[in-house]
Amino acid sequence: MKAIRHFGIVVSNAEKSLHFYGDLLGLKMQRDIIEEGPFVEGLLGLKNVKVRTMKMAADDGNLIELLYYISDEHKRNPAQKEMQAIGASHAAFTVEDIDSLYNIMKSEGVTFNAAPAVSVDGKAKVVYCYDPDGTPIELVQML
Numbered sequence: 001m002k003a004i005r006h007f008g009i010v011v012s013n014a015e016k017s018l019h020f021y022g023d024l025l026g027l028k029m030q031r032d033i034i035e036e037g038p039f040v041e042g043l044l045g046l047k048n049v050k051v052r053t054m055k056m057a058a059d060d061g062n063l064i065e066l067l068y069y070i071s072d073e074h075k076r077n078p079a080q081k082e083m084q085a086i087g088a089s090h091a092a093f094t095v096e097d098i099d100s101l102y103n104i105m106k107s108e109g110v111t112f113n114a115a116p117a118v119s120v121d122g123k124a125k126v127v128y129c130y131d132p133d134g135t136p137i138e139l140v141q142m143l
Helices: 014-024 038-044 098-107
Strands: 006-011 028-036 050-057 063-069 091-094 124-130 136-142
Touching: 006 014, 014 028, 014 050, 014 063, 014 098, 028 038, 098 124, 098 136
Parallel strands: 006 063, 091 136
Antiparallel strands: 028 050, 050 063, 124 136
16 A cells, blocks of 8 residues: 545535534645546445535645535435444544634534543643534644
8 A cells, every 4th residue: 555545524514514624623625526427326336326525635635535415315314423333433633733723613512522631641632522423533732
């Protein structure tokens, strides 16, 4: 393997998710397209699919891909994922000032498990929150 390219997060509301990942976390939009037709149907294994794909980048170039399914038959009811559930458990982002970001996000109504805390080894300050669909997000400030 050469590199990790991106990871995808299915969202139920594109605008709320763009506010969370873009305005609050500071990721920058790289590509925002509507995908449909034979290629994406074959790729995803879904018929008549129409999906808005939003690739967003961190300052270091790492990407996340927000996927908003426009086609009604492909939408699912969002539910907050339990941390111990099998499968991918969370996404983690390195941030510059975790306390300021925590205060801004808290004032915007973002749910957190607890306030930021210094890790046991003293090398980082860490906090978990949830995106608008309940996906666990870890924020880390290296000390």
